[in-house]
Amino acid sequence: MTGTFDFNNDSHRRYNPLTDSWVLVSPHRTQRPWQGQQEKTSAGGLPEYDSACYLCPGNTRATGPVNPKYKSTFVFVNDYAAVKVDQPPYEQSGSGDDDLKARLLHAQGTRGTCFVICFSPKHNVTLPLMSVPEIENVLETWTALYDKLKTETTFRYLQIFENKGAVMGCSNPHPHCQAWCIETLPSEPAKEFTSLRSYNAKHGTCLLCDYAKVEQQDPIRIVVQNESFLALVPFWAVWPFETLILAKSHTASLVDFSPKQKTDLADLIHKLTIRYDNLFQTSFPYSMGLHQAPINPVEDETQLSHFHMHFYPPLLRGATVRKFLVGFEMLGEPQRDLTAEQAADRIRAVEEVHYLLK
Numbered sequence: 001m002t003g004t005f006d007f008n009n010d011s012h013r014r015y016n017p018l019t020d021s022w023v024l025v026s027p028h029r030t031q032r033p034w035q036g037q038q039e040k041t042s043a044g045g046l047p048e049y050d051s052a053c054y055l056c057p058g059n060t061r062a063t064g065p066v067n068p069k070y071k072s073t074f075v076f077v078n079d080y081a082a083v084k085v086d087q088p089p090y091e092q093s094g095s096g097d098d099d100l101k102a103r104l105l106h107a108q109g110t111r112g113t114c115f116v117i118c119f120s121p122k123h124n125v126t127l128p129l130m131s132v133p134e135i136e137n138v139l140e141t142w143t144a145l146y147d148k149l150k151t152e153t154t155f156r157y158l159q160i161f162e163n164k165g166a167v168m169g170c171s172n173p174h175p176h177c178q179a180w181c182i183e184t185l186p187s188e189p190a191k192e193f194t195s196l197r198s199y200n201a202k203h204g205t206c207l208l209c210d211y212a213k214v215e216q217q218d219p220i221r222i223v224v225q226n227e228s229f230l231a232l233v234p235f236w237a238v239w240p241f242e243t244l245i246l247a248k249s250h251t252a253s254l255v256d257f258s259p260k261q262k263t264d265l266a267d268l269i270h271k272l273t274i275r276y277d278n279l280f281q282t283s284f285p286y287s288m289g290l291h292q293a294p295i296n297p298v299e300d301e302t303q304l305s306h307f308h309m310h311f312y313p314p315l316l317r318g319a320t321v322r323k324f325l326v327g328f329e330m331l332g333e334p335q336r337d338l339t340a341e342q343a344a345d346r347i348r349a350v351e352e353v354h355y356l357l358k
């Protein structure tokens, strides 16, 4: 076969150096027909207060506690936490000793605390429909929780994440996120630290600092940026419209941000989520999360940490067609049709004013 390889037409794989994994890219098949599942779009028209909502101010939650009549953000310990704060310790060595059971069946007890963080007393807003100062207030709440846990607990890691939209399993439309504080380092951050550490050992620099430089040299995947942060579709993105918010400077965690960086992060989250909603004129579902220094870091983890946020949105072609990571993607490796560059073009092309506020 002659001719030159075409990233927009020839099948290829892309390597994710953060997680040491590959994604298969099939740009030639973006026009294939879809007769599969259609997602229901969010009906919209929610009330500003819902007397049946477990998260609304003044309401009684499922297990009895009564929410205060909060006026801004509200943090409470999850009534159905995924980890227990107090239980007997358990560590079964996964060592290679000659006991096959010990070698192969490795488990460890893990304790922790889960928090729910309401972004606003209003039941019917989302981050793109809040103001930048209100989002800054959410960042302040995240920072205060991180700082409090850093000083008060010996637990290792705090994972702040938001599941937005029913299609992401979000159990309640009231604007909120979760924060799980656990005594072990979860697999995803652990994978990233392994990659950050080996890259730093090999090159003497930070992988994410270098990646931010590469993307700024040829901004075909950057969707929006400001003085302190970049929002881009990573070269190795898996989800169709997956994005990464990356600090332009090597900053380890929320508590290390200057006031300017905090304002800029709120600004960029606002700009990115407005564009997301404008993409298909719907409240754009996603799971997003912060990756930053552990609250109780060991060894070189603080120096290796470079604050970033991952947005994993499921929608593929419009408000009702989602991508499924199934089949070859479970047994082989993730696969995408739309390239990262085409997705970035689409996100850049939408208006910056939210479609509901025009």
Ligand SMILES: O=C1CCN([C@@H]2O[C@H](COP(=O)(O)O)[C@@H](O)[C@H]2O)C(=O)N1
Residues within 6 Å of the ligand: 054, 060, 061, 062, 063, 077, 078, 079, 080, 081, 116, 162, 163, 169, 170, 171, 172, 177, 178
């Ligand atoms: O009364 C309640 C309802 C929901 N929750 C908690 O709120 C969380 C809602 O988060 P998700 O929408 O991401 O599922 C969920 O983890 C659920 O356990 C309470 O803690 N108390």
Ligand SMILES: [Zn+2]
Residues within 6 Å of the ligand: 049, 050, 053, 054, 055, 056, 057, 122, 123, 174
């Ligand atoms: Zn509510």
